[in-house]
Amino acid sequence: MVHDPDIPVIERVLQGEQHLYAQLVNKHKSYAYSLALRVLESKPDAEEAAQDAFVKAFKYLGGFNREAKFSTWLYRIVFNTAISYKRKQKMKLQSIETVHLGYSQDSLEKNDKKKFIEQAISKLNEADRVAITLFYLQEFSLEEIADITNTPANTVKVRVHRARHRLAEELKGILNEEALSL
């Protein structure tokens, strides 16, 4: 069993102190939301998916076996919920323009480094975006990323390396374009 600082709170929630679950939500909401946002690329959808994931996690909290950290288990639920929202999005045939509109507007802010990186990340495919997010934002280990995304660790390693390489290439491309347009 791993040492997990969330366990005492989880135990109290399971013993009936339901309101304490808000502590867990507040602690993990930013990461859960960021992860959902990387998959869905839409803020309202990411907000809804992340909220649904927290509700699901609460519902099945009794079944959390504590072999992994609560955060790993929770982010797996967030990831799966976001993927399922993504499938629904595809079924609705959401217009591509809506998704990319933000980025074209963002390119107006030429001197913002973060915007360039976000733009470069947005050009990666979904699996690479998720891998990069998990790798950099909370510095998960490759094994933990493998657990969250239900992918073999070797595949995750290749994916993270590929994503880092592509990100560098994309960033170079964007910066060249920006330099040309100045």
Add this chain to the structure above:
Amino acid sequence: MERTSNDMNTKLFDYLDGTMSADERKEFEHILSASPALQKQVDEQRLLESSLRILKLEEPSPAFAQNVMSKINQSSQGSSLSIRNGIFLLVGVMVVSLIATLLVQAGVFDATGSLSAPTNMGGLSEYIKQPLPSISIPINGKLIVNGIILLNLAIGFIILDRAVLRPYFERRMRHS
């Protein structure tokens, strides 16, 4: 060719992440010193890695936690029966089944009746000239009540599973 490039990429990232052994590191640095292209790639990647440090988590709406908690409250209020109500319902179903079984055993439903079409048409007889065919459907009261008892038992088992046993074991699992 592509495989070699992938291998080199893997080595490059292992080098940047510090996950190489001392020997592997030495060997890679030797290759690096002989290849300006690779050196350039390492520098670019280092620059990117430092840039990625500024990436921050996105923040959801301020009402996020509140929304989650109200969704949880709604779902627990709208969820199925409590164990106590489930037991009451189960007792009710069992009492009905028991009473019906006792009545069947006492022979209350033994008489077999039939459902027949009326022969006396009253005021309609002047409009209907043709004699109506005689229809008679036998009704076995015992059989019908036995069917109702079986249905009650099936409902009882479903209530026992959904509203009593499942919540009970879920609660036990949480406390263990």
